[in-house]
Amino acid sequence: MQAMRMVFLGPPGVGKGTYAKAVSREFGVPHISTGDIFREEIARGSELGRRVKEYVEKGLLVPDEVVIEVVKRRLAQPDCAKGFILDGFPRTLSQAEALDTFAPPNLALSFIAPDEVIIERISGRRICAWCGAIYHVKYMPPKYPGICDKCGGPLIQRRDDRPEVVKKRLEVYRERFTPILGYYRDKGILREVDASEQAPIVIPRVLKVIREYYGIE
Numbered sequence: 475m476q477a478m479r480m481v482f483l484g485p486p487g488v489g490k491g492t493y494a495k496a497v498s499r500e501f502g503v504p505h506i507s508t509g510d511i512f513r514e515e516i517a518r519g520s521e522l523g524r525r526v527k528e529y530v531e532k533g534l535l536v537p538d539e540v541v542i543e544v545v546k547r548r549l550a551q552p553d554c555a556k557g558f559i560l561d562g563f564p565r566t567l568s569q570a571e572a573l574d575t576f577a578p579p580n581l582a583l584s585f586i587a588p589d590e591v592i593i594e595r596i597s598g599r600r601i602c603a604w605c606g607a608i609y610h611v612k613y614m615p616p617k618y619p620g621i622c623d624k625c626g627g628p629l630i631q632r633r634d635d636r637p638e639v640v641k642k643r644l645e646v647y648r649e650r651f652t653p654i655l656g657y658y659r660d661k662g663i664l665r666e667v668d669a670s671e672q673a674p675i676v677i678p679r680v681l682k683v684i685r686e687y688y689g690i691e
């Protein structure tokens with residue numbers, strides 16, 4: 475079987491991180507989220523964190539050269555030899571072209587859901603400040619309000635989930651996304667997944683598409 479080199483595409487809040495975590499658990503390939511990397515670096519106050527903070531908190535794209543370098547370094551780690559799930563990258567055509575020069579993906583999954591669904595998901599999202607686990611106050615609540623089931627950490631709202639920033643993130647997404655879809659469609663590796671229903675329905679659907687695509691029994 476070929477290595478699973480996947481990119482997960484779709485608007486903010488469609489559920490890419492949620493599905494990527496499930497796919498990573500199922501097939502044992504690392505989940506790499508550029509957004510998570512940036513949030514961790516911002517929280518640590520590292521040099522990279524200081525460089526990207528303003529972009530992330532305003533919902534703007536971090537410059538291509540910064541993101542591409544981060545992804546290139548991460549994909550060179552040994553755990554990516556058997557494959558990877560890239561979540562949140564590529565976001566521009568230049569990023570997609572750059573990725574092809576060092577780790578060409580062989581499957582691009584595009585997740586689709588209506589705007590009102592996406593906005594409801596983002597407004598109810600909470601993440602664990604310690605381990606990054608993703609919850610939703612209505613759809614995926616923790617056992618005890620405000621506390622992570624996995625590590626006991628505090629659940630917080632992302633700074634870029636404020637309504638005015640969400641609006642900007644959706645605008646940026648719409649401007650940039652169509653060419654990326656066309657790019658992967660032309661290569662014949664694009665598959666679309668309807669992500670408008672609840673996660674217990676969408677996750678098995680994603681796993682099925684991946685199993686069929688790679689010919690896994």
Ligand code: AP5
Pocket residue numbers: 484485486487488489490491492493507508509510512529530531533534535536537541561562563564565566569595596598599600608609610611613614634643669670671672673674676
């Ligand atoms: P990033 O972290 O990548 O944000 P995003 O793409 O906007 O995606 P999200 O994390 O908001 O959503 P998601 O689709 O993963 O949804 P989730 O699973 O959490 O990027 C943040 C920022 O970093 C960018 O704005 C930019 O500044 C910078 N950046 C990152 N990558 C970059 C790049 N390549 N180039 C330049 N800049 C970059 O789910 C959402 C909520 O819905 C959760 O609460 C979840 O519990 C719930 N949920 C999920 N699925 C379902 C379902 N099926 N039913 C009900 N609820 C669901």
